[in-house]
Amino acid sequence: MEQPGYRTGEPWYKRFLKxxxxxxxxxxxxxxxxMLVLLAYPFVLAVYISMTDRVLGEPGSFIWFGNFLKLLxxxxxxQTVLNSFIYTVATLSLxxxxxxxxxLLLNQEMPARNLIRxxxxxxxxxxxxxxxxxxxxxxxxxxxxxxYILLGLGLIQKKIPWLGDPFWAMVSVVIVNTWRxxxxxxxxxxxxxxxxxxxxxxxxxxDGAKQFRQFWHITLPLLQPVIxxxxxxxxxxxxxxxxxxYILTHGGPINATQIFATMAYDVxxxxxxxxxxxxxxxxxxxxxxxxxxxxxxxxRRE
Amino acid sequence: xxxxxxxxLKRIVGLYLPLAAFLLFALFPFYWMxxxxxxxxxxxxxxxxxxxWIAHPTLDQFRDLFAKxxxxxxxxxxxxxxxLTSVISMGFGIMAGYALARLxxxxxxxxxxxxxxxxLVPTTLIFIPLVRxxxxxxxxxxIWSLVVTYPTFLIPFCTWMLIAYFKxxxxxxxxxxxxxxxSRIGAMVRIVLPxxxxxxxxxxxxxxxxxxxxxxxxLTFISSTAHKTMSVAVPTELIRGDAYFWGELMxxxxxxxxPVALLYSFFMDYFVSGLTAGxxxx
Numbered sequence: 001m002e003q004p005g006y007r008t009g010e011p012w013y014k015r016f017l018k019x020x021x022x023x024x025x026x027x028x029x030x031x032x033x034x035m036l037v038l039l040a041y042p043f044v045l046a047v048y049i050s051m052t053d054r055v056l057g058e059p060g061s062f063i064w065f066g067n068f069l070k071l072l073x074x075x076x077x078x079q080t081v082l083n084s085f086i087y088t089v090a091t092l093s094l095x096x097x098x099x100x101x102x103x104l105l106l107n108q109e110m111p112a113r114n115l116i117r118x119x120x121x122x123x124x125x126x127x128x129x130x131x132x133x134x135x136x137x138x139x140x141x142x143x144x145x146x147x148y149i150l151l152g153l154g155l156i157q158k159k160i161p162w163l164g165d166p167f168w169a170m171v172s173v174v175i176v177n178t179w180r181x182x183x184x185x186x187x188x189x190x191x192x193x194x195x196x197x198x199x200x201x202x203x204x205x206x207d208g209a210k211q212f213r214q215f216w217h218i219t220l221p222l223l224q225p226v227i228x229x230x231x232x233x234x235x236x237x238x239x240x241x242x243x244x245x246y247i248l249t250h251g252g253p254i255n256a257t258q259i260f261a262t263m264a265y266d267v268x269x270x271x272x273x274x275x276x277x278x279x280x281x282x283x284x285x286x287x288x289x290x291x292x293x294x295x296x297x298x299x300r301r302e
Numbered sequence: 303x304x305x306x307x308x309x310x311l312k313r314i315v316g317l318y319l320p321l322a323a324f325l326l327f328a329l330f331p332f333y334w335m336x337x338x339x340x341x342x343x344x345x346x347x348x349x350x351x352x353x354x355w356i357a358h359p360t361l362d363q364f365r366d367l368f369a370k371x372x373x374x375x376x377x378x379x380x381x382x383x384x385x386l387t388s389v390i391s392m393g394f395g396i397m398a399g400y401a402l403a404r405l406x407x408x409x410x411x412x413x414x415x416x417x418x419x420x421x422l423v424p425t426t427l428i429f430i431p432l433v434r435x436x437x438x439x440x441x442x443x444x445i446w447s448l449v450v451t452y453p454t455f456l457i458p459f460c461t462w463m464l465i466a467y468f469k470x471x472x473x474x475x476x477x478x479x480x481x482x483x484x485s486r487i488g489a490m491v492r493i494v495l496p497x498x499x500x501x502x503x504x505x506x507x508x509x510x511x512x513x514x515x516x517x518x519x520x521l522t523f524i525s526s527t528a529h530k531t532m533s534v535a536v537p538t539e540l541i542r543g544d545a546y547f548w549g550e551l552m553x554x555x556x557x558x559x560x561p562v563a564l565l566y567s568f569f570m571d572y573f574v575s576g577l578t579a580g581x582x583x584x
Binding site: 020021023024025027028030031032034035037038039041042043045046049098101102105106108110116118119120121122123125126127128129130131133134135137138140142143145148149179182183233236237239240241242243247260261264265268269274277278281282284285288291292295296 | 317320321324325327328329331332334335338346347349353354394395397398400401402405406407408410413415416417418419420422423424425426427428429430431432433434435450451453454457458461486487511514515517518522532533534536537546548551552554555558559562563566567
């Protein structure tokens with residue numbers, strides 16, 4: 001390692017450029033600056049605002065944990081917590097199950113494999129707000145093409161009220177979230193599958209292990225690291241999701257699909273109760289913390 | 303002979319049929335978006351017509367869209383913000399990524415951890431106080447509010463992506479260049495960067511897409527029609543009260559989706575290898 005001032009006679013800025021620590025600090029400074037001003041500071045501000053009863057246009061006063069205590073007793077907020085859990089668990093299990101299947105399918109030899117893989121990625125690539133608009137139109141109460149197809153095939157006898165009924169509205173947002181997130185799961189799992197050595201399967205074959213047992217004893221354990229990372233990422237993203245619910249149901253009907261972020265938006269920016277809205281947002285923090293802890297534990301082990 | 307037929311059957315049932323089902327599920331909404339944007343209104347809202355096909359294709363929806371809305375302005379805003387933020391983030395990401403991959407300095411590990419954690423922080427956790435921060439910077443209701451805030455989630459991503467690429471490049475070449483009198487930063491720009499091109503392209507492209515698709519910040523910081531980006535303008539400006547103009551909405555959605563879809567079709571291989579590296583390294 002070179003010492004600062006190692007070669008005397010050089011101008012100071014050249015010495016600066018050659019000292020490793022200073023170069024390091026120089027290189028990370030823009031990133032650090034942005035993260036401090038636009039992430040760390042807003043986070044501290046969020047904690048502060050959540051402890052005030054601030055409404056739009058008024059500074060409000062400091063009320064400690066008043067907002068959090070009030071929220072915990074609020075039936076609408078409890079519903080939101082429950083909805084967020086249902087939304088996260090349901091979409092995560094669906095994406096996990098179908099993601100593994102899709103990855104196994106894509107891992108086989110077939111014509112036009114790259115084209116198929118590209119086509120399957122499309123839901124994940126295009127702007128979510130725009131593709132969800134298409135789903136909104138597909139679930140339209142009068143002109144729903146999904147109902148048109150299901151009725152035409154004789155799979156249902158009468159129209160399903162996709163977005164008009166509390167149960168079906170939750171089903172709808174879960175379907176759309178799964179549709180959007182499945183490609184990420186499948187492609188990540190596919191990448192994991194491709195790193196598994198073929199010899200393992202050949203050895204299992206000679207031992208007479210059937211396909212299912214090969215999957216259970218070779219594929220799944222070796223895929224586990226990728227699965228863990230993908231699940232952890234998706235947990236926090238889904239918990240904090242906003243767009244799909246905002247555009248598809250706006251939390252309705254009768255708050256049946258209200259989740260943390262949409263409720264925070266409604267309370268803080270539509271109703272103007274900024275303190276309370278910030279508190280709702282901050283309920284995402286424990287979830288984030290858990291994901292971070294698991295992620296760090298996991299990465300350290302790897 | 304029978305064995306062969308059995309194998310073909312197994313392949314159809316075990317591979318092609320389920321794959322076709324997945325493809326149908328993934329692509330049908332795009333088909334629906336496409337045909338809805340080329341249908342005339344009477345056909346769009348007819349319960350009798352065959353809804354899965356277009357009887358009278360028309361460009362009316364696009365004509366109305368361009369005549370009545372600021373769609374070109376929204377597309378321009380999206381391009382401007384996405385291009386600028388991805389270039390900024392790539393630049394800062396290259397710097398930070400190189401520092402973490404190659405240099406030893408006190409606090410490097412802490413910074414690496416911080417970028418990783420930032421990458422996990424959802425935008426919905428801090429969007430409410432950010433409205434005030436943006437306001438105090440005098441940027442509310444301007445696309446510059448997005449140019450400033452988007453790098454906060456793009457830089458961590460680029461940094462992590464590029465650390466992996468930089469680490470895969472052997473140290474010898476830049477050390478040689480430095481012995482020959484090249485400065486550290488000179489060696490980074492001239493030797494390491496050209497070898498990390500796939501990683502740079504991937505992270506740039508991915509940043510562009512993330513910016514192009516971003517919704518929460520754009521929705522909360524910007525209120526006037528002229529400054530909106532595509533992803534927010536279409537759902538907020540084209541739905542007026544309870545009136546949905548589905549033809550125009552689908553035409554606009556198509557216009558907003560095509561640029562990123564094209565980007566991906568050109569760089570598919572980079573994308574898959576990049577995503578793979580990202581997914582495996584976390």
